[in-house]
Amino acid sequence: MRTDDTTAPDPAAAANVATTAILADLADTRHKAVVVDSPPGAGKSTLVIRAAQELTAGGERPIIVAQTNNQVDDLIENLTEKHPDIPVGRLSATGYSPPPALVGLANTTVGRTLDDLAGCQIIVGTAAKWATVRDSTFGWAILDESYQMRSDMLLQIVERFDRGLFVGDPGQLDPFTIVGTERWIGLPHDPTQNGVSVMLEHNPGIPVHRLPVSWRLPSSAAPTVNEAFYPFTGFTAGTDHGTRALGFDTAGFGSTDLDETLTMAFATGWALHELKRRHVPRTDTETIQTAANLAGRLLERGAVATCERNPDGRPLTARDIAIGVVHRDQADLVRTALTRTGHPDAPDVAVDTANRLQGREFEVVIVVHPLSGRRDATAFHLETGRLCVLASRHRQACIVVAREGIADLLDSHPSMDPVHLSVPAKFPDGWEANQVMLAKLSQHRVAA
């Protein structure tokens, strides 16, 4: 059951319509669950906080389940900022030390057990921590990033609540396991699937909403990300052309191809920095160093970002920049490479794998393309969620670093995936999504 086909011309109005519909379903006691699909940057956190507040106002004592400690911390920071009057509890494991932003917040209590948090109206914790709680049941749970939560994890926490609001981005990375999964394929309760799909499979008639506006992605990016990764659901950018802009502080001298790429990205929101064709290991120094150098060069020249929050412009710092990679070893090497760029702030640039960048937001994101320099495309490297995460973290511009030859690689990719009975094919297809992205990037190509 899909609802709210919003085609309102005004993004804010469209988003309001969607939120109102969601809150109405939340108030409707006939539903065991409400699902909200959120494309990148569509105000998922805002919705979670709004829903928590509404439920509290209605006399509920909701719990919030997030997937990582960082997500929990972010949620609490936002909650206490928006609703300083609501006492919030943070359910934490032994040894958790709160980040500076949470220290000394008057209405926040950190506790190891529910007993420690008796006075709190909203209790937030990771799924793993909630899984250790026994014998308490709450009326509502809000499950954030629920598409990243495995079905077996949901099974461990589901007895803690009567009704659930499942919020998440279906386009991002699926949960995974290191063991063989064949035995469960085709089962409606496959434990390796995400919790939302399994819950929907068993509960037809659950309302599924969709947030229609990406407030993060600029208008240069939303249509491409939409087409590549969410081909069956439309969303638009929350800002118009011209609202977001990047400009340099200084003129470019010297490193010409880096500057050319930055100029392309600043002007159009996208750039493909294409290195010479070569088969290389994923730890290829040149690729890694180029990604770091682009960040270093950007900091060196200095940039000012204009947007709806800063209409008069704001200088970009290293914390506004992220470098996204596929493998952990690449991330480590990029961090080292950043120290070599010579710019003192470069080490503050966020470097991480797609998995760890999920849910985060930056002004400029530099991406090492998952297929760069590879000889073969594997299912892992073609997985749409990975590229989707990397290509949808930015508010201003996305720069992709890759070796030439990805087009040929896709072209000659054998389709060897096993096929299973009665299991719907997973869409979007990694191959197709990569083609869409590549077609877009080729219009923004700078040969290095």
Add this chain to the structure above:
Amino acid sequence: MKAPVDDRLAALRGSAKRRPYNARSLAALENNPRCTLRALLDASGSDKAAIAEHAGYPSPFGQSAFAFARGNAFEAMVKDNGCAELLRVLRETLKLTLPEVAYLDLNDVGGDGSNETRRDRTAEVLLQAAQGTGDGTLFDHPMLYLEVGGQEAFLEPDLVAFRIDGRFYIVEIKSFPIIDGQADPAQVRSATTQACAYVIALRALLEEAGIGPEAVSDTVVLVAPKDFTNRPTAAFVDARKQVSALTRQLARLERISDLVDLLPEGLTFDLDIDKDDKRPRRPAEELAEALEQVPATYRPDCLNHCEMAYYCRARARAEASLDVLGPAVREQLGGIDTVTMALGLARGQLTPTADQSDMAAALRHAARLRAELTGEVGGAA
């Protein structure tokens, strides 16, 4: 396709009769799209098995008489009595509400079993059905036709296409079992890819009459033995990805001329088969020389499906190519192609080029660790 390309392809094949594409060889397009040798042999309609054998690497792809008999017996049983079992399965297992069923046997047309006659008759009845003027619901062994890279391909499905809610469905009857709702994924894949050729051909047929692709479902119905019994059961297979993948590979075939252009003049794989004793007269060394002119992309997985695989493996071994070890090792040694190079770098006997320096360092480190463990002399740095 341009005429000169056709001439070149015909020259590659030489005096042998052209082997037309069929659903199996079309499905094989997906297995190793990068391999030039396979692409040229297939596009020219050469007899890969005969060529491989003459080159000294006979392909081991026989079919067991048991599998063959089982397949035929199962299909016959499913289609017995106007497809009585098939209908039971479609209704009971897949919960399809089928209207009055009319069964049409397209195995021959009034005793004429030629491809062309059957193709025309198939086109006639399927179009009538699509336009709502015919009365067929089950079509036994229709003969479909597809133009592949400028060549005709008759697709003779041993299966039935039928019509539910105004759509055609391809039904594949296979004799591998569905046990507790699961079947061997590799076999399902190969059955599905074959079915995709039929989907594409049927869509092409309907398109000529101005009927859109949605008239043919890209969900395939697989009918197969249930558990360990002889009774059939059925399952849906979502073939959307395979249909688009095969469509892509068919489009690639159009670019065969790029490959042909790179070939030396006068290259041929002709075996020059003797009319009388049916043996190749062409010296094997000469054939081997011709084959070596064409790049091949060997993967160990080729051993499962390509007639040329044993030839290509021998070639890869002779070149000390890391392809022999398969994708897992290749992946770790990205950018290094041969054993000689990998070990030369590992032992510090070769000076790495700029783009090999990372890999060389990793290899030397690994070699040093191995030397420490095995106590070899000269390994320590």
Add this chain to the structure above:
Amino acid sequence: MLSALAHVEAMETLEVVHQTEFRHRRLSGRPLVIIPLTMAGEAGAPLAAMVGTAKRDMTLLVVPQPRNRDQRFTFAAELGQIVMRYIDSYRQDRRGDGERSHYSDAPQILVPNHGGIKALADLGRMCRFRSASGPYAVPDVVPEFGMWLTFLVDTSEQAGTSMLMPVTAMLSEHWATGQSTLEDQNLASLMAWIAPPDGLSVEQALADAENPDICPPAGPATSPEFDNRHLAPAIQRFDAAHTLGDPHDLATAQAELRDLVAEQVKPTWRMMWTAISLLRSVPEAPRTAKRFERDCVSFTSYSDYRDAGGFPQRKRDTAIGAAQRLSRLERALADFEADMAFDDPFVLADRRSAGEAFAGTVEESVPGRMVTTAKNRRVPRPYVTLRTDDPVRLAAGTKLISPSMPAGHKAVIASVHPDGDTTLVTVEVTGGMGRSRTPNPGTVPEPGQRLAYLPDPGWRPTPVFPASDHTPWTHSPGPDEPDTDSAVPEDAAAEEWGHED
């Protein structure tokens, strides 16, 4: 990287290369070897099996007409008796008291390859729901055998277990060949590398290994040429004799079939025992015994379940059963990988070359460093800095264990700094120092000492799922819809056969 290099070296030298120091799988003193053969075109149609606990003590069972249902179950009963006798011999000697007691040994079935496990899985599925009474009754042993086979096949999915293993997997874990993983699954090809027959080079042995006339396939499928040339006519002669009912002809036809199949399976049988003695020559890894004890516990627990008349395993897992199994499998895999790296310097080196572990020399040590815990206790938390040549790719905060330190030693990475071509890693020692305020002697690495660290797979709580009869609403169909898979399917015994052909 190290194992990749081993394969490359093997390819160059045409000789196998060790990639582990130890055998990480337990090898029973009395394994039961089974070589199952099936008939082409029909899953679960057994054709034959050669089975036995010693090279010279084998039994060959042949199904003369694999399409015949009665003959299939006769075969299943015969094989079942042999296997159950073997399994029962391990259900005698029980150690310990009460609930915690368990059998001191466990069975081990060895098959040639993964296909062999699949064939046993199919056989287990075919047998376990059968009934000894009612329509299509089968001998008592058939369902019992089916359940045990299913149990063994299920354990073989779990990393580190040893009760059912393909010999090819055990061999290729220790020896790296110059061929692909796919070819390594062919027992004859793998053995051609490890131990080519006398007088043959590896190259010649490899060519023979792929020639079905010299090395018939190790099953479960037979070679198509054999089927067409020999087996099909022999089965036809058997069928004809069967129809005519002449006992002498029937016996001749049956003997002929047996001889044919025996010729096909014997080379593999011999090779299996050669492989087993080769594997015996590789020393067993230290932690294998500990894992084997867990095998004994799980064997005991299933044995008790059978003794109590428990149900056969379901066709497919329930929601809660699936979640429990997934957690078990993930845990076992993480533990097994850590065990191997802990025990085996080759495996450790492989992980070191990938940056997932490191070894180096201690440059600096601050043994007197103390911190105050959350419970306000002063505890020693020494800092140790190592210099390593390894490409360390572990982040600060990673918990570590060390095969070079006394048991119980634990540490956490405090920082990683590249220094020229080497890397300086500082770790905080967090455990294994004893209970006093100064670390026990020898528990903190000292300058000049060489040691290795690898990530600690850690302890994590066993997940708690809802009770198995309380599947929650997210994982079960609504009350209107029936549960489609009860423990024992109603039609189990009377599974329809269709018409014979």
